[in-house]
Amino acid sequence: MNxxxxxxxxxxxxxxxxxxxDLVRRYDDYAATDAEKALKQMLMRTGTMTRSPRLELxxxxxxxxxxxxxxxxxxxxFWWWQYAKVIPPTVxxxxxxxxxxxxxxxxxxxxxxxxxxxxxxxxxxxxxxxTYHIQEDEVVEQLLTAKQVTTRSNKEFWLTLPDGSLVHLNxxxxxxxxxxxxxxxxxxLLDGExxxxxxxxxxxxxRVHTPQGMATAYGTEFNVSTRGKNSTEIVLxxxxxxxxxxxxxxxxxxxxxxCSINDHQCLMENIDVEPYVAWNTGHFVFEDCQLWRLxxxxxxxxxxxxxxxxxxxxxxxxxxxxxxxxxxNASLEAIATVAEVDIRTEGNVITIK
Numbered sequence: 001m002n003x004x005x006x007x008x009x010x011x012x013x014x015x016x017x018x019x020x021x022d023l024v025r026r027y028d029d030y031a032a033t034d035a036e037k038a039l040k041q042m043l044m045r046t047g048t049m050t051r052s053p054r055l056e057l058x059x060x061x062x063x064x065x066x067x068x069x070x071x072x073x074x075x076x077x078f079w080w081w082q083y084a085k086v087i088p089p090t091v092x093x094x095x096x097x098x099x100x101x102x103x104x105x106x107x108x109x110x111x112x113x114x115x116x117x118x119x120x121x122x123x124x125x126x127x128x129x130x131t132y133h134i135q136e137d138e139v140v141e142q143l144l145t146a147k148q149v150t151t152r153s154n155k156e157f158w159l160t161l162p163d164g165s166l167v168h169l170n171x172x173x174x175x176x177x178x179x180x181x182x183x184x185x186x187x188x189l190l191d192g193e194x195x196x197x198x199x200x201x202x203x204x205x206x207r208v209h210t211p212q213g214m215a216t217a218y219g220t221e222f223n224v225s226t227r228g229k230n231s232t233e234i235v236l237x238x239x240x241x242x243x244x245x246x247x248x249x250x251x252x253x254x255x256x257x258x259c260s261i262n263d264h265q266c267l268m269e270n271i272d273v274e275p276y277v278a279w280n281t282g283h284f285v286f287e288d289c290q291l292w293r294l295x296x297x298x299x300x301x302x303x304x305x306x307x308x309x310x311x312x313x314x315x316x317x318x319x320x321x322x323x324x325x326x327x328x329n330a331s332l333e334a335i336a337t338v339a340e341v342d343i344r345t346e347g348n349v350i351t352i353k
Contacts, residue, residue: 087219088164089197095166098282099158101325110157110169115146115176132189132209133246139187142178150174151192154303156324161188164199165206168280170225171300193225195280198239212261213245223276231262235276284322291316291339291352299350302328309353313341 102108116124121144128134128143149169151157157169162180169175173192181187186206198206200219208215208224212232215224220239226232234243236253243259244250245266253259253268260267278285284301286294292314295306301324308314316339322331332350336343344351 086163087200089166089199089219089221091166091197092281094281095197098280098324101282102156102158105325107154107156107325108158109155110149110151110159113148113150115148116144128189131211133211133214134187134209136185138183139185142182143176143187143189146176146178146189148174148176153300161186161199163201163204163206166197168195168197170194170279190224191226193223193227195221195223195276197221210261211246213243213248213266216242216244216250223280228260228262231260234259234261235271235273237273237277278321279324282324284324286322287319288317289319290314291318291335291341294318294335295350295352298322298328298331304328304345304348304350306350306352309351313339313352316341 099108119127124144125140128140134140134143149157149159151169151171151173153171155171159167159169159175161167161177163186165186167175167188170193173190173194175192175194176189178187181204184204186201186204187209188207189209191210196206196208196217198217198219198221202218206217206219208217210224210226210232212226212230215222215234217239220241221237222239222241223235223237224232225234234241234253235258236255238255241253242250243253243261243266245261245264247264248266251259251266251268256270256273258269258271260269272287275285275287284297292306292308298304299306318335318339320334320338322334329345332343332345335341342353
């Protein structure tokens with residue numbers, strides 16, 4: 001309502017109501033004010049006037065930005081928690097059954113001794129650097145107080161490491177590991193053969209050191225053997241492993257590959273991983289295996305001696321699966337039937353003709 005409208009309204013009132021000095025005076029006082037300004041002040045005081053569209057938009061924008069930042073932080077923290085979380089390996093029913101059978105049959109046995117016992121800190125430190133090519137001072141210091149677990153010729157041992165990783169030690173094997181993993185890596189030493197089921201930890205790589213090189217894993221299953229002459233054999237069952245021959249660069253393996261490290265070189269080949277998985281679940285798997293090689297494995301496992309009375313029988317090929325926890329006679333009967341040979345035992349000697 002502007003001043004012109006008010007003047008017209010006053011004129012109409014005067015025509016009907018006559019000249020009213022008080023009314024005219026009040027109108028003049030009112031007309032002297034800024035009508036729009038007064039109206040705005042009144043509405044602001046009563047809360048009936050809204051903020052300007054631009055101010056309202058800015059206010060909503062700030063709220064939206066704050067909510068977006070909060071959501072980003074929550075998602076980021078959740079992602080980091082998931083990424084950095086340590087996940088223990090999944091132990092299948094087959095593996096659990098193998099562990100139970102190993103214990104029941106008396107195969108689950110190992111000795112535990114301090115790694116540096118009777119050797120001295122200086123000697124052990126030099127050995128770690130020269131034999132296992134470990135140069136990080138932090139890792140060397142950690143391993144100086146490590147434990148050594150050793151299996152004998154006819155024994156095996158299932159071991160849970162401090163990070164939750166599960167390791168299956170084959171016969172005549174020893175592993176060295178610290179009581180607690182600290183620092184940026186999880187380091188163990190191996191001599192012999194072991195099947196590793198590694199806890200997943202992306203921030204702390206798991207490293208297996210041998211004299212020929214090193215295998216690095218972040219959470220996977222793989223088999224490591226140092227039984228070959230001056231060589232290390234690594235078989236990747238699943239996951240991802242990086243192999244670093246001593247004095248060389250890292251090479252990545254794919255599942256179902258075998259890497260043979262020898263003379264600072266790494267030879268990759270695709271293989272059937274079933275025999276390596278099988279021994280971890282309590283079986284011997286042989287495919288077109290010469291009988292003398294098969295009997296060499298069994299004689300070590302059962303602590304017996306083997307003699308062949310004919311040379312041709314040594315070269316007979318055998319394919320089959322045998323339980324690691326059967327009595328020796330049950331396994332020998334199966335071999336004799338499949339290979340069509342005569343097998344007899346007397347004391348701790350197995351005779352094949």
